[in-house]
Amino acid sequence: MTNNYLEAWSNCLEIIKDNVSLQSFKTWFEPIRPVKLQNSVLTIQVPSQFFYEWLEEHYITLLRKTIKKELGAEGKLEYSIVMENGTSNSKPYTVKIPTTNRQALKNDPVSVPLDVNKDHPIKNPFIIPGLKKIHIDSQLNPNYSFDSFIEGDCNRLARSAGYAVAKNPGGTAFNPLLVYGGVGLGKTHLVHSIGIEIKNQHPNKTVLYVSSEKFTHQFIDAVRNNNQNDFIHFYQMIDVLIIDDVQFFSGKEKTQDVFFHIFNHLHQTGKQLILTSDKAPVEMQGMEQRLLSRFKWGLSADLQSPSLETRIAILENKMYNEGLELPKEVVEYLAYSITTNIRELEGALISLLAQSSLNKKAITLELAKQMIDKFVKNTAREVSIDYIQKVVCDYFDLPIELLKSKTRKREVVQARQIAMFFAKRMTKSSLANIGMHCGGKDHATVLHACKTVNNLIDTDKRFRTYIDELEKKISIQ
Template sequence: MNNNHLQVWNNCLAVIKDNVPPISYKTWFEPIVPLNLENQILTLQVPSHFFYEYLEEQYIDILRKTLRKEIGNSAKLEYNVVMENNHIANAKPFSVVVPGNNGTNTKNRPVSMPSDKEELTIRNPFVIPGIKKLHIDSQLNPDYSFANFIEGDCNRLARSAGVAVSENPGGTAFNPLVLYGDSGLGKTHLAQAIGIKTKELYQDKTVLYVSANKFQTQFTEAIRNNNKNDFLHFYQMIDVLIIDDIQELAGKEKTQNTFFHIFNHLHQSGKQLILTSDKAPIDLKGMENRLLSRFKWGLSADLQNPDYETRVRILHQKAYKDGIVLENEVIEYIASHVVNNVRELEGALISLLAQSTLNKKELNLELAITIIDRLVKNTKRELSIDYIQKVVCDHFSLPIDVLQVKTRKREIVQARQIAMYFSKTLTKASLASIGSQIGKKDHATVLHACKTVNNLIDTDRGFKTQIDEIDKKLKM
């Protein structure tokens, strides 16, 4: 067995080069730098977190085979991700070690059973039958932690409630905690973050995350195999039960009836329930009234579309995590045009990185405009009021906060009026909504502002020039 990390990696590359296309080899293997080989663990330096994820997804089989051939069957792989975060003032380049198969420990302890005979009777629907111990995998994704969840006005209540629940599961008034909102706003992330934090604080707690669809499938299988009681007893042993997309149980009366009994048992036993839904409990259709009434026992917290500032922070964090250096203007362009949800934001960033990596293009505003225009339809109509305020304030070199301040200073009043004018012209927001977001004014003030701006455009050539400049910036 060779102990020289350079020689080991070169031997691996010789095999890999013969088994992958030349362009793939050049793109994904030539940039890798072997750093160390110790205790049968080979450490490789890769350019970004995205690079590491792509290797793990596409080439892990050939990496595993070549490493075992060179090092032995106990060979392991670690990644050293180099991140240069120039978008953060005074930040220095640093490295973070990303283990190939480690991370946050979300495993549950084996569930103790009353006796040896009964130990074999309750089947775990997550594993094959015939087990002697119920080793319950929490089904949590370690990446979905509170540390990776960006807080903003759009989700502050839900996140705060989630932290409180994780610190005292079953002991707060937030039981059940229902997280609701449109797709892609972070409900699953937040629900799993609660489970992860609970496992960190209470190792003895049994935490389980399951989608409603999987719950339904397991129940159907239990009925088919005449194991309904096993299914029921299994779920009644959970300390923190997280059901994702509870609306998927709509119309499924037998499954709802079983879940009703599980819910009652856990709630009465002081166990914690966390549910996610695409609608508020009051708006759910096809659900039994007795279930809906119980959903309202605790707290229902909604997650809304992230505002502009939150979208910018999300993109900064995602870029930081993946080791990507992006200019602020690129991030601001993405944040201003991809406005619907977090999932689309991350998808846009991944598409941008993939295009840059695979086609050897520079990560600049021009590439961002090309990619975003492909991904988002009618981008010009999807400008947010937050972004309009920022562009207007940047044009006049004003801090964005001044638009919310009560003042009669001419430059601030005029900037506020221009922001209102563009918000009415370029968004579908109501006058009342525009006024509430810009200076907390009423709809009459917005109407007056628009009339004032139109009059100045017609009578003041210098003012019209400034309006045209701002308009171009907004429609880039």
């Protein structure tokens, strides 16, 4: 048995490392710092109350056995919990809690008190000052529910994590839950869905959605009016805080500082934080490291561009909710043409309906092509490989699965070569990417296909007719 606290904790870590996963070890044990060893009592410092509670809930048996093995039968463990109060100029203080007496946690002032005088109610930056907590408007959009959020491979992880949070806010490992991804992929929709579901399942919880821009403006107003404490106290009352587009805190040091303390208080008191960003924490610039490290505490789930099937499902869901009917070929054309942005996809559908209504024209594929030509002019102008394959398969009456298969039947090979030819000519995709879309072929096969098609255009009049007709069908010029 050693009397050196550094050596004692190092020996404990060696035992713990063999009994937990590498990720768990890095997350929950590497941040711990040994403080002292006195009378067979090892004191360790942990970053927060939440951290302490997690260790007690998930690793108490392992810790107890490890301490007994290292320090003997009389060995005990004490925690020194680093806390910060709700102001920016305070120094951290510590609270000692014996691991054998969890009740001690409730008796120590480890959480930051609101320190509110009942005669001076907290000002609510969203509504008339003085209203009670229960009257806080959640700022959630009722149209953004889980029912209208279409699940696909592009968002399955984020949606599943969001639903788990909705069932048990503040009680899962997904705290904070950070949802990130490009513009128009459904981040805002998803976090509204989580908030709405929490309100449905936990009506006593106070849920608040706020954009980072509004949060910043409220803070600036609070500084100007010298009521920063009211601003901080208001946000410390929230049970589930949803902040949209946290990347806009970049470069705003004072806003980051006040959000850091609000974040800490909510996290340490078991409240749920849900954040969105256009990029992963590791890619955020101009953000304080202590804030970024907290963003990484929970789960960072990305939203990717939706697949063709998901895009079609999104359009069909929108049509169902609006009581609309469109020809299948038009729906497919929209889904094939706009590939990266759900917001643009739904916008294209609305524009098409407006064009039809204003001009008293039936919704046809031709009208859709004309509308897409204008709608996509400044965005994703390029036709997709998927759409080229669909048009070619429809033209030759072949299942698209057959075109992507390994079959060497003459008519399938020819259709596949034509699809490769148009993909190289009408998209910016690499030869390797085109080959991958066409049944996993390599770039040499794509080059050979293009050469074969060019030769047939020059020598076969009937084949040249095929190409001319297909070009008209595919083209969105």
